[in-house]
Amino acid sequence: MTLRGLHVAILQGAALLVPAPKRAEWLAEWRAELWYVNRRATTFCLGSFCDAFWVNRNSPAPIARRRFGLESPARCVMLLAALTALSFLLAFGRPSHDVFPPPPSREAQDLAKVSAARQSNELTPSVLIEPNQSLVNRTPSRLSVVACNQPAQRRAETSPQASEDFPLACLGVCILTLGILSSVTPLGLGEYPANRYAPTAPIRLLRWVFLAIKISLLVPTALCGSLALFPIMPPLAPMAMFLGLLFGFRWALMDQRERCPVCLRLLSNPTRIGDPSQSFLGWYGTELMCSHGHGLLYIPGTSTSWYKTQRWQYLDHTWRDLLP
């Protein structure tokens, strides 16, 4: 690869951070500027990452979720249910594989280890078995149980103690996640002051039901995902569950905040209002609207004493006639 090719590759790598609708223009701008750079071009190109990050952070809300069809609450629940079923299958659906190894035998004191070479320094008695000889003929009569020492594959690494501790670890991880959650996302869902256009109480209750469904699907998904990982990498399973729960809860809350409280669809048309540099006397932030005309959501750019969190405004029914 030539140096010029490396510089273009750096720019193309940085361009991946830029939202897709702006990517072509952003890349054209940087490539045009690169044409004039005749020294320290690599340093110049590396600076494009700062610019790409800036564009990424200051672009309207990503529309990635719409590609997966999450704007509809029903499809969101269906996709989550499919994810839960998949993780359940990964954890429990594999044939001849148990998540945990079998518990130790009740008659452990009568067990003998069957091996090709006698090992006298072990606690359990060892029975030497020659090739092509019957196991029963060689078994001492004082032993009531014959165990076949079949080497497992990777599952043998999981100890019975680990399987006993796993539910306790799950509980600990859940408590830890709930404790840390407030540091990764606000726990509040915003202000929804009722006015005369607000829907009836059962419709408002649906919002909470939807949140409960999402969480009740995310928890088993994280649990089953970590259970599927447990036989392969036992030490990483609690960490996977922790991360799964943490980012799952975070997503559930963020998703809930961006939905219309009436129809539960994702809000659209984000519009930036005001300037950050004028935040002392004026409001600035982002406004989103329900595509069915149920209301507007105002998200402050900076939390202030008079506008701490996002605020929803219900609109009257005449707005619905204006929208498709």
Next chain:
Amino acid sequence: MAGEVRLSHTAAMILQAISAGHIYGFSVMEVTGLPSGTVYPAMRRLERDGLIRSQWESQSVADADQRPARKYFRITRSGQATLAASQKRYPLLTRLFAVPTQENA
């Protein structure tokens, strides 16, 4: 309203450079000595705040010179007001840049 915008020294320097006629990103970089990772995001911030505006050069002009078309920046009216306020705050700002020659611009 725009005159109330208070710029950092770096942003004021970039605005001053654009006002002085350094209307391309790389030209601003050269004259200010700031790295690309600072100049381009700062210019986007200034544009978002309405202090400068950008426009792509005509493709035919660029083709005639056998080079890629560039995006150039102009200071807006509110940008000029903000720059005047910044020059009071940073008195040495006006002495920083010379007006570029035609080929630099």
